[in-house]
Amino acid sequence: MLLHIPQVLGTVALQAVREQLAQAPWADGLATVGALGATVKRNHQVPADSPQGEALARAVEQAVRQQPLFVSAALPRHVLPPLFNRYAGGETYGLHVDGAIRQAAGLMLRADLSCTLFLSDPDTYEGGELVVVDTYGTHEVKLPAGDLVLYPASSLHQVLPVTRGVRLASFFWVQSLVRDDARRAMLFELDQTNQSLLRKLGSCAETLALTNQYHNLLRMWADT
Structure with a gap:
């Protein structure tokens, strides 16, 4: 499932992040990639262990944890610490x-x-489109500032290569309660x-039944 989540950062929060990034140190993105990725990765990142990072x-x-749509879609068990990258001057990531397993806070996370x-x-x-390939085809994603995919x-x-200007983004991974x-x-x-029916009908026998089924399926499938 590919999902667009709008306005994760509002205008004030977005401006604050940009100001901090303007003062942050930047390092070659190759520092956080394996041998195979190093052949196609050309960008810069804020070191994760820096105060700004x-x-x-x-x-x-x-x-992101305050976004109901994110929580509903991701069902997060762990949100790995977000990272920050910059693309300019033709930089790209092929x-x-x-990687399936990431390390954070001394834990190995999926x-x-x-x-x-x-x-x-x-x-x-x-340029700078994020291109995602799945069983339904190839999708180019270039969202408004503050929006998340x-x-x-x-x-x-x-x-894709950034041929004019600068593309700033945060990227991170989630280990979900439901891996499938x-x-x-x-x-x-x-x-x-x-949720839509609750807004239209309020609490009633039908919405209660759907809520029951949702939680029973989550109970069946969740890894805790």
Whole structure:
């Protein structure tokens, strides 16, 4: 499931993140990639262990956890600390797949979902589309600043060359309570349908039955 989640960062929060990134140190993105990825990766990243990187990671994680649509779709067990990258001057990240296991806070965590939070207004740079390849085809994603795209970490994907301007983004991974993408998609559709009915009908026998089924399926499929 590929999902667009709008306005994860509002105008004030987005401006604060951009100001911190303007003061942050930048390092070659090759420092955080394996031998295979190094052949196709050309960008810069904020070191995760820098004061700016740690502060920015906390701010973005807090923002995404407060988004009901993100929680409904991702069912997060762990949100790995967000990272920050910059593409300019033709920089790109060729077709690749993210590693299945990531390390954070001394834990080995499974990456079920990949997330990209766009931080630059799309009209300020050319290129830089996130291209995700799945069983339904190839999808180019270039969202407004502050918006996030969520997609299975098992997907092949790439960032096209940025030929004008600067593309800033945050990226991170999620270990979900439900590792199977098809089951997560079913739970998400059921939850969103029930939420819509609750707004229209309020609490009633039908919405209670749907809520019961949702939680029983989650109980059956969740890894805790």
